[in-house]
Amino acid sequence: MERQAIRRMEQKTLTRKQVEALGTALMILERTIRDMGHRFGLEPDDLNLDLGPLGKLM
Numbered sequence: 228m229e230r231q232a233i234r235r236m237e238q239k240t241l242t243r244k245q246v247e248a249l250g251t252a253l254m255i256l257e258r259t260i261r262d263m264g265h266r267f268g269l270e271p272d273d274l275n276l277d278l279g280p281l282g283k284l285m
Contacts, residue, residue, distance in 0.1 A: 229253060
């Protein structure tokens with residue numbers, strides 16, 4: 228999601244309001260993922276899956 232957001236920002240296909248909303252949504256998502264990891268005793272590295280030729284998840 229983050230890569231697509233960056234690509235769209237670079238292509239200037241988003242309005243300023245959409246960029247702000249997207250940034251806020253990504254920050255909330257990151258916080259939620261960290262909170263969930265903490266609840267289950269996982270470190271951020273535990274959540275960074277290797278997707279092979281696509282690279283790391285995060």
